[in-house]
Amino acid sequence: xxxxxxxxAMDCAELTRSIDALLDGEFDAREQVEAEAHLAGCxxxxxxxxxxxxxxxxxxxxxxxxxxTPAPAxxxxxxEQALARERRPLWRxxxxxVPVATLAACAAGALVVLASHSGNEALVEEAIxxxxxxxxxxxxxxxxxxxxxxxLDFHPAPPHFRGDGVKMEGARLSNLREWxxxxxxxxxxxxxxxxxxxxxxxxxxxxxxxxxxxxPQVIRVVNARGYNVAVWRDQEIVYSLVSDLGEDAxxxxxxxxxxxxxx
Numbered sequence: 531x532x533x534x535x536x537x538x539a540m541d542c543a544e545l546t547r548s549i550d551a552l553l554d555g556e557f558d559a560r561e562q563v564e565a566e567a568h569l570a571g572c573x574x575x576x577x578x579x580x581x582x583x584x585x586x587x588x589x590x591x592x593x594x595x596x597x598x599t600p601a602p603a604x605x606x607x608x609x610e611q612a613l614a615r616e617r618r619p620l621w622r623x624x625x626x627x628v629p630v631a632t633l634a635a636c637a638a639g640a641l642v643v644l645a646s647h648s649g650n651e652a653l654v655e656e657a658i659x660x661x662x663x664x665x666x667x668x669x670x671x672x673x674x675x676x677x678x679x680x681x682l683d684f685h686p687a688p689p690h691f692r693g694d695g696v697k698m699e700g701a702r703l704s705n706l707r708e709w710x711x712x713x714x715x716x717x718x719x720x721x722x723x724x725x726x727x728x729x730x731x732x733x734x735x736x737x738x739x740x741x742x743x744x745x746p747q748v749i750r751v752v753n754a755r756g757y758n759v760a761v762w763r764d765q766e767i768v769y770s771l772v773s774d775l776g777e778d779a780x781x782x783x784x785x786x787x788x789x790x791x792x793x
Contacts, residue, residue, distance in 0.1 A: 540564040544663060545575050549582050551662075556755050561659070651738050654752045654759050654770070656706050660713070661724035661772040662755070667700035667715060674701055678712050684729035686712035689769065689787035695719030696783070706770070709735065723773035723783070735768045737761035744785055751777065760784050 540548075540561075545568055551557060552565050569576050669677045678686050681703055688698075697717045704713035709728040716723045728735060739752035739761070750761045758780045760771045773780055 540568045542568075542572060542575055545569070545572075546578065547664065548662065549579060551755060552579070553583055553586060558655070558659075651752075651754075653706055653735060654737055654739075654754060654761070657724075657726050657759060657770045657772050658755050658757050660704055660706070660726075661757070665702065665704075668702040670700040671698040674698065674714075677701065678703075682710055682712060682729075684767070686727040686767070688712075688714050688725060688727065691716065691783050692786035693719075693783060706735075718773070718775065718783075721774040723771055723775065726770040726772070728768050728770075729766055730763075730768045731766040735763075737770070742781070744781075749781075749784055751780070753777075 545552070545565060548557075548561075548565070552562075557565060569579060678701070695718060699715045699717050699722070701712060701714045704711045704726065706726055706728055709730070712727040714725045714727070716725065737750045737752060737759075739750040739759070742749045742751055747762060752759045752761070757772050757774055758777055759773075760769075760780055762769050762784070771780070771784065773783075775783065
């Protein structure tokens with residue numbers, strides 16, 4: 531009782547992938563210890579981290595100097611337009627790229643933003659951490675049908691995401707804290723996404739974030755560590771989609787699965 535779970539040591543590849551988060555101070559206490567332990571014993575990674583830190587400091591110095599130099603009028607205009615777009619309500623930013631004909635066809639699946647919801651941030655943080663570690667997959671997409679049978683106490687049915695360039699890469703068994711999970715990785719046109727599926731009959735998996743309605747389905751959206759996470763429930767099954775997609779693109783991806791399921 532009281533024993534902490536054993537975690538794998540951080541290797542060179544993981545440290546390289548995570549160097550921005552390390553230098554930005556985004557690691558939690560456990561990840562910080564793992565990173566410092568690796569750097570203490572790996573001269574190559576220490577050199578890489580020092581080089582990245584120096585480059586960042588030089589960039590900050592240039593930006594501070596540039597802050598005292600007026601920007602060209604054309605650049606200021608583009609920045610003002612971008613900021614104006616970001617200030618628009620979320621529902622307008624999400625729906626604005628969608629053609630009018632598509633909106634009419636999807637009227638039953640209208641998206642409505644509700645109030646923010648306070649839930650268990652640790653579960654979302656764990657999903658991001660596990661996805662970010664990019665552990666090897668145990669099975670590729672061609673062998674996926676039926677692969678989880680007998681490996682979990684529930685039957686994970688992955689949603690069908692639609693879109694150009696969206697491709698299921700493979701899967702592995704995983705965990706989110708005490709929840710055994712199915713983990714499925716998707717290749718996207720730009721970047722990738724990881725989907726965790728857990729069984730939660732007691733309703734304990736309570737994610738924080740903004741609540742958004744896509745038709746009758748409630749999606750909770752959280753932004754952390756440079757990732758956007760969409761969490762939704764289908765009866766006792768909870769889906770957590772971790773992605774480096776922007777919010778608009780993430781909503782569109784989740785919407786395709788909800789539309790196909792008829793919800």
